[in-house]
Every structure is written in C-alpha cells, then in structure tokens.
Amino acid sequence: MRVIVSGGGTGGHIYPALALLEQLKKRDLLDDVLYIGTKRGLERRIVPKAGIPFDTIELQGFKRSLSLDNIKTVSRFLGGLSKAKHILKTFKPDVVVGTGGYVSAAILFEAARLHIPTVIHEQNSVAGVTNKFLCHFVDKIGTVFPEVEAAFPAKKVQRVGNPRAQQVANLLPNDRLADFGLDPKRRTLLIFGGSRGAPMINQAAVNAIPVFGQSNFQTLFVTGRRHFDTIQKQLPSLPDNVKVVPYVDDMPAILPDIALVIGRSGATSIAELTALGIPSVLIPSPNVTGNHQFINAQSLKKAGAALVVPEPQLDDHFGQMVADLMQDDVRLLDMTRAAKSLGVPDASDRLIQLMQQAIKEH
Ligand SMILES: CC(=O)N[C@H]1[C@@H](OP(=O)(O)OP(=O)(O)OC[C@H]2O[C@@H](n3ccc(=O)[nH]c3=O)[C@H](O)[C@@H]2O)O[C@H](CO)[C@@H](O)[C@@H]1O
Secondary structure, three states: OEEEEEOOOOHHHHHHHHHHHHHHHHOOOOOEEEEEEOOOOOHHHHHHHOOOOEEEOOOOOOOOOOOHHHHHHHHHHHHHHHHHHHHHHHHOOOEEEEOOOHHHHHHHHHHHHOOOOEEEEEOOOOOOHHHHHHOOOOOEEEEOOHHHHHHOOHHHEEEOOOHHHHHHHOOOOOOHHHHHOOOOOOOEEEEEOOOOOOHHHHHHHHHHHHHHHOOOOEEEEEOOHHHHHHHHHHOOOOOOOEEEEOOOOOHHHHHHHOOEEEEOOOHHHHHHHHHHOOOEEEOOOOOOHHHHHHHHHHHHHHHOOEEEOOHHHOOOOHHHHHHHHHOOHHHHHHHHHHHHHOOOOOHHHHHHHHHHHHHHHO
16 A cells, blocks of 8 residues: 655654554555655654655644744644645555654645545544544544543544554564673663653663662663763763663664663553563653653553652652662562553554555545
C-alpha cells in the first residue's frame, strides 16, 4: 500500500510511526511511503536518518490560554492545508496515518476532506489536543489505554497497543553497551527523561551519581541533547562505572541489556518497558495534557512493574533507594514478570489490520 504517516514534535510520536513502517516493510505491504513533519520537531533529524522520505508542513500548536499566537496558529493551519492538498494529490496515498502531535493536523484533516482513508493512533491515557480535533474526521482510531476511549467516537476505536512494543518485543541481550564504554555482561541502570531529557530527572541523577559510582552495577545516564553541556559542567569527573551521553540513537539496541530504567512515563517509553519486561522507577512529567504521564504510570504501578516517584518526592534518599533496588534480585524479577504481562507484542500488526479495515470500508 501507499502510505503517508505524520506525527512528531517529540520522540514519543515519531518512534511508533517508524516502528509501524518497519513492520509494513517486513510484511512486504509497503509500496511507497512519505513522512510529514515540521522543520522544528525531532522528526526532522530522526526520520531522514531512518531512510524514510520526509517532507514538511509548517504548523504550530495551540496555546492553552487565549492568545494572539492562536490566531497565528489558525492562519498557519490554513496555509498548511493547501500544502497538504498538494502532497496528497501528488503522492496519492491509499491511507494516511497520524501518530499525534500538531504536525499531523493538516495532512490528516485534508486527507479526510478528500475522502482518503485515515487512521490516527493515540499512545496516551488522555487524548492529545490534535487527536481530539481529528477524531471527528478520521475513519479509525487505534488506542493503547482503555481510559482514553471515552474521548473518541466509540465505533471508530480499536485497542491496538503501541507499535514500538512489537519492534522491541523479541530483541535479545547483545553487546551494544560496549559502544558506550560499558561492560555488556554487567548489570546496568539506564536513566533518561523521555526523548528530550528532563531537568528534574537529570538533577536527581547528578545527586545520585556518588552512590551509583560506589556500587557494583554500571549506569548509563542520557541527559537529552539540549541539557548535555549543563550536566557535563556539573560533572567534571565521573566514576568508571558511570557514563553520560546526550542521546541514544538506537534505544532498542541497548534496552534488552538494561536491568532497571529511571525515567519519565511517556507512552512510548512505557510500551518499550512492558514489551521487554524492564523494571522501572517512573517520575511522571507534571507538565502534560490531563496529567497523562501520571495516569500512564499508574497501570505499571498497579501491576507491580514500576515504582512511581512524583517530582516533589525526589529527595536525598532517592539514589540509595535505586541502588538498593538494583541489588534486589527477587524484587527485580517480580517487576520484570509484571512489566512483561502488560506488553502488547503484536501492536503493529493490529494497527496494520486497522489500516486495512479503513481502506476496505471506505
Ligand atoms: C513532555 C511530553 O510532552 N512528553 C510526551 C512525549 O514524550 P516523549 O517524546 O519523551 O515520549 P516517550 O517517553 O513516550 O518516548 C520516548 C522515545 O524516545 C526514545 N529515546 C529516548 C531517549 C534517547 O536518548 N533515545 C531514544 O530513542 C525512547 O526509547 C522512546 O521510544 O510523547 C509521549 C507519547 O505521546 C507522551 O506520552 C509524553 O507525555
């Protein structure tokens, strides 16, 4: 099939789209593809690097409060529609898929107007602004969390899981940690605050490094690109068993070798943790729509797969608490099993089925 995909701003919207494309290719279902993003989102760097043809439509997100910026947003959206129409008429897709973020608004809206089959994917437990707008026009809506489904027209909704889960589900331990100067055989803690990094998590990591440095496990601390210089200044010297990097380009390569993650509870991160069965200490971002990271994290906490530490509870004992957990084999094993029980290892196939249904019923 000929597919246009669009989603972005942050990695949590991009990696599910790339995972879906990988599975379409694997099943020999992809005749041609075009990815639509903006020039400013992370997708501009990540998508061409993955070898996917990439084009942009310039849009901007709505501010939550009334502001002049929202008038600019509307006028850009209208401008975006004419470029979207041109792209759709030229590329002639069989289906257009949106994975969230305002970047996907114009192309999905215009595709629906031109009666091209459309599908959106909502990764979170609370509907994003763009998907809430698009849900009235598209044909099908793939979800991950049951909590979100009431926000959408019921007959369009299908629970599919997050395609990134299928991409990582069967990966095996390997030696790629060596690329970071780490020992692939040693127990490893990974710290990262979503795709952009999170200053609160970075600070907690900086405070905990003296404890981690004295432990018998090793730590990979991913700061997020824009925070790397600040953190390097705070950490002029490092213990041998701690490495600090700005970003990991190929996260699936190292995840099978991770014993515990300290991180945000973004939906795509959670899909990876549950597909592979990785225990986690989750620190939800408080600055997201409807506090969805907190809700995302609760499902893992309830199952016993994760500990949840709200930002205000990050204190001087955090490092020691994590170090103790890293050494507690029984608890880690229980958390591993619990995490794995929540994974959806066939999420891409389910989303592909939804796309095929949208095409067939159109
Ligand atoms: C602040 C914010 O608005 N965050 C949202 C954003 O998060 P964000 O973009 O951080 O998304 P997620 O935590 O869901 O996913 C991050 C993705 O980036 C990857 N990764 C991360 C670091 C790195 O160095 N390399 C790398 O490849 C992870 O493996 C994962 O695949 O989108 C998610 C999915 O809609 C939402 O749930 C989050 O609430």
